[in-house]
Structure formats: structure tokens, C-alpha cells
Amino acid sequence: MLKKLLPHICIILSLVTLTFLVLDQFNPTFFGKAFFHVELLIYGVFVLILSATVVARNRKKKPRRNDQPKNPRPRYIDER
Amino acid sequence: MSKVYGQDNRQNPGSKRYYDEPDSRARKASVNLGISSGGSGGGRSLNFKRKLPIAAVIGIDVFFAALIMLIFFITNYVVQSERVGSSLPAPSNSSSVEATAQPGDGTTPTDAGTESSTDPAAQTTQQPSVTADSVSLRTKFADKFTTGAVEKTDTTYKDANISITINKVQKENLTYFLADIYVADIQYFKTAFAKQPDVMGGRESTNVVATENNAILAINGDHCVDNNGPVIRNGKLFRDETFADALVMNYDGSMQTYSADQLDMNAIKTNGAWQVWTFGPMLLKDGQPMTEFNSTLMKANPRTAVGYYEPGHYCFLVVDGRQAGYSDGMTMQELSQFFYDAGCKVAFNLDGGQSSEMVFMGNLVNQPYDGGRSTTDILYITAS
Numbered sequence: 001m002l003k004k005l006l007p008h009i010c011i012i013l014s015l016v017t018l019t020f021l022v023l024d025q026f027n028p029t030f031f032g033k034a035f036f037h038v039e040l041l042i043y044g045v046f047v048l049i050l051s052a053t054v055v056a057r058n059r060k061k062k063p064r065r066n067d068q069p070k071n072p073r074p075r076y077i078d079e080r
Numbered sequence: 081m082s083k084v085y086g087q088d089n090r091q092n093p094g095s096k097r098y099y100d101e102p103d104s105r106a107r108k109a110s111v112n113l114g115i116s117s118g119g120s121g122g123g124r125s126l127n128f129k130r131k132l133p134i135a136a137v138i139g140i141d142v143f144f145a146a147l148i149m150l151i152f153f154i155t156n157y158v159v160q161s162e163r164v165g166s167s168l169p170a171p172s173n174s175s176s177v178e179a180t181a182q183p184g185d186g187t188t189p190t191d192a193g194t195e196s197s198t199d200p201a202a203q204t205t206q207q208p209s210v211t212a213d214s215v216s217l218r219t220k221f222a223d224k225f226t227t228g229a230v231e232k233t234d235t236t237y238k239d240a241n242i243s244i245t246i247n248k249v250q251k252e253n254l255t256y257f258l259a260d261i262y263v264a265d266i267q268y269f270k271t272a273f274a275k276q277p278d279v280m281g282g283r284e285s286t287n288v289v290a291t292e293n294n295a296i297l298a299i300n301g302d303h304c305v306d307n308n309g310p311v312i313r314n315g316k317l318f319r320d321e322t323f324a325d326a327l328v329m330n331y332d333g334s335m336q337t338y339s340a341d342q343l344d345m346n347a348i349k350t351n352g353a354w355q356v357w358t359f360g361p362m363l364l365k366d367g368q369p370m371t372e373f374n375s376t377l378m379k380a381n382p383r384t385a386v387g388y389y390e391p392g393h394y395c396f397l398v399v400d401g402r403q404a405g406y407s408d409g410m411t412m413q414e415l416s417q418f419f420y421d422a423g424c425k426v427a428f429n430l431d432g433g434q435s436s437e438m439v440f441m442g443n444l445v446n447q448p449y450d451g452g453r454s455t456t457d458i459l460y461i462t463a464s
Contacts, residue, residue, distance in 0.1 A: 008141050015145035016152075025376055033308065035152050 006050045013043035157306065162281035165316030168352040170331060217333065217392035218264040225264060237296050237441065239463055242268050244297050246440055255407035256383075256399040257438050257446050258422070259297055261461055263392055266333045266354055271301060271313045273457045280305055280318045283454040286437040287444055295460035298439045299384050299396045302359035303431040305456035309358025310345055313457070320345045325360030325374050327428035328353050333391030335426045337362035339374060357386075357459075361412070363427035369420040373412050375429070380409040382436040382449050386459065387424035395422065396459070398438040402449040431455070 016039055024030040132140075218225070224243035231238040235246040243262040249255070263269050272293045275282030283305070290298035304311045308323035315331075322340045329335050331354050339362070348356065361373040363385065382401035388394055397418070401409020410418065412429070419427035434453045438445040444452075 008137075008144075011138070011141040012145045012148065015142060016148050019145070019149055027306075033156065035156065039148075 003053060006046060006053065009046050010043070010050055013039060013046065017043060162276075162279050163318055164279055165311075165313065165318040168312065168315055168317050168349060170315065170352050221262045221264065221392055224262040232441065235440070241265060242296065242461055242463055244440075244461060246297075246438075246445060248445075253405070253408045254399070254410070255447070256397060256410070259299075259396040259438065259440075261297070261394045261396065263333075263394075263461065266329070266331065266392075268461055268463065269329070269333075269355075269394065269459075270462055271355055271357075271457055271459050273305075273313070274455065278314075278316070280311065280313075280456070283456055285452065286435075286455050286458055287439050287442070289455070289458045290439040290460055291442055293458070293460060293462060294464050295439065295458070295462050296441060297396065298458045298460035299386075299398055300431055300435045300437050300455040301457035301459055302357045303435060303456050304358060307359055307431075309340075310343065310348075310356045311358065312348070312353050312356035315352065315354055317349065320349065324358055325362045325428070327355075327357045327360070327362070327386070327426070329355040335388035335394075335428075337364070337426055337428055357428065357430065359430050361429055363412070363416040363419050363429055364424065367420075367425050369413075369416040371413060371416075373416075375412060377432070378412045380411050380414075381432050382407075382409050382434070383415055383432040384430040384436045384438075385415060385419070386428055386430065387419045387422060388426040389424055395424065396438065398436050398446045399432075400436070400447050400449070402433075403447070406447065430459075 020030045020036055020039075030036055218241070221243070224238070225240050226238050228240045235248075237244040241264040243260075245260045247258045247260070249258065261269075270293070272289055272295075273280050273282060274284035274289050277293055284292075286298060286300045289295075302309075304319070308321060310320055310322060310326050311318040312328075322343050322345055324340055326338050326340070326343050327335060328338065328343075328348065331352065337360075361375040363370060363373075380401060383397065383399040385397045385399075386394065387397065397415075399410045399415070400407040409432075415429060416427070434449045435455050436446065437448050437452050437455070
């Protein structure tokens, strides 16, 4: 479940961060707020976990050409 | 007769159906979403027969991001916690001359735990100011003050302790108001918060706050409630965090600017300070104009700034802006150069933009952008 939610959490937090960034251009106070610090901390942790998950998935051993895939795409053979 | 290799054909033996046909995808979708339903078994939960379009998924994420921003807005701007300041020690050489503070209000030298006047009455009823300097300031600027009478015009004010002269300057696409100020004692140079002068957290227009505090001249402050950084007002500490540049006004009437890493709040808490403003940036470094500032607001804008010549002699500057044909405002570099040309030793930028307002004897002097907006605090000169 967390694996599926992680990308969405990262999207949400990145949107919040970008919004803060834009607002800070007009009123340079947002980066100093505790709320932003907490948000950035959570964002960093989740991005780290998501990145580690993606890296781990990419490093999984790919099946060799001769190996039988787990779920091979079905092929039809008309036996008529 | 056909045969499908590599898959379980128990459900549809002999059929030509692929895994990836619609019904199969729908079953996978319901699992992927983690929201299954229904239908025949569970009965209560929803059953999505297909995946949500990517735009809808992103839309949901944007919705949650907006929800977080809304929570931030409510907690930071709607539900404001009020903050009461704590007294800081007045300098040991300070004693009082003007009986304005009430006993035990936290502003007397006695409350601050420092030495005070030998006059017992003074120990309990007077506000910290610098007697010797006060006398010297009064003597030094004697030609600026009257002997007691109050002299007022539309742009000037003079009495025995205060002298204010406002100059309006209009150039091509630039309009600003410069108030030249002399005070005989720093207690005439005060700050006040909106709604309750000694409680940080409210918001009102500069004009209203000025009227409530009997201000002769007032400008908007540093909007400290919504900003970060140190806040000391009228000798009371409201916030001691360091964040951006800060302007410190000491009990002797002198002013210094500091960057966040240079500001020693521990020393200030030990030695006391009359006022500390944040926002910034500082506009002069060692009395020289600057080209680089600790700010991202560099373009031409309405500005509010305070300048310092010497103890007892200050200036307030309000620049109108964002109004084509009337005034565009000043860039930060122009502001810095302006104070250098004016002869100031220290200058500091305060909250500008739509907040920039100057009020003189109850009347709005400048023409704020879009009618102005509420502020959290003001700097003001008062005779009371």
C-alpha cells in the first residue's frame, strides 16, 4: 500500500514545496516557517524511500532470453 | 480448437481470450487501487471497474496539495496566537525622566532588575530612557524644538520634544515621502501592534493603529507576525529567533543593522534593546550604499524604510509604486543609494508593496498601491 502511495505523497509535497518557492519570491518569509521545515523534512524522507524503492526495483535481475518468463504473453497456435 | 500457452486456461478453456482484455484489466485495476468492492461478496465498498484517468489521479494529488496549503494558511494567518512580550533589562546607565509608564507594567528599570533613578518615585513610575542622553539630545537639537508650544502645518509638527517635517518629492514616475524626525528622547519613537499595542498577533490598517496610539507620524512596520526573525518592541522581547537582517535601536537612540549570522540575540537579551525590527534587508553597509542585498525583492516596488543619521535624528521614507504614470517605486539598489545620498549612516527596509503607508496627524499621506492593506505593527512618533 505504501509503495503505491509514495509517488502520490511525493507529488503532493513537491507541489507544496513549489508553491512555497513561488510565494517566497513575493514575500520572502516562507522558507523560515516551521511548517515549511517540517514539510521539507517529510518530503525529503519520502523521496529518499521512493528513490530507494525505484533503484531496488531496477536492480532486480532481468530474465534471460532463454528463461521461461513468469507470466509469458499468451501465444495462440491455431491447430486446425 | 485453439490452445493458449503460458496461462491458466481453467476459467475459459479453449477460448481465445487474452489476459489483457478489458475484464481482466478491470480486475487488476480494482486490486491496484486497493478499493475493491464489492459486488457480490463484500457488498459495501466501491468497485471501480476501470483505472482512473491519469489527469484525475494528478488532480487528486493537486487537491491534497491545495488542502495542505489551506491548512497552512489557516494555522498561520487565520488562527493567530497572540504573544505577549517579556521585559528585557534596560542598560545600567539608564534612568527615567518621563513619567509615562505604569508601575509594574514591565517597562520600568525596577521591573527589569537594573539600577534606576535614586528618586523613589522615579523607580516605580517611569519608563526607561536615557536621562543624560535625553538632556543632551534636547540641547543638541534645541533649535528644532519649540519652547513648549505646538506648531502644526499640513507637513510639519513641532513641540518641545519632537520635530517632524515631511517632504513630498515627485519625479518622473517616482513619488516618495520623506519624514525628517528629531526627538528629544527615544520614548517618543515607539512601535505598536495592531489591536493591542503590547500584544503581537492582530491586524489593522496603519491609519487605525496610528489613531489608536495617538501617533503624530506613523509608518507600517515589518509585518513581524507573518515574518520570521527577532522582535523587540518598546523594550520587550516578543521573539528571539534570528532569520534575516535586523535593525536594532538601542536605548541611547543609536541604530545598527545586522545580518542574521551577526546578530547576537543573547547579548541583546542580556543588555537590552529599545527596538529590534526584522524583514530587511539592511540598505547601507558601514555607511556605504550596497549592491547586493539579502532579499529577493529587488525590483521597483512601493517601499517603506527607516533611516538613521545620529541619535535623536531619524527619517521615515515611504515610496509609492506599482502605479503607472504616478510612481513605479524604487529598486533595492535605488533605495540604498537614496539613503546614502540623504546622509544616513544606517538604513533598513521594512515591509513594502501594498503595505507601504505613511500617516501624519490622522491623515494618510501617500497613495498606497491598491488602497493599502492591513498591517501587524507600526513605527510611530508620539508626544504622549
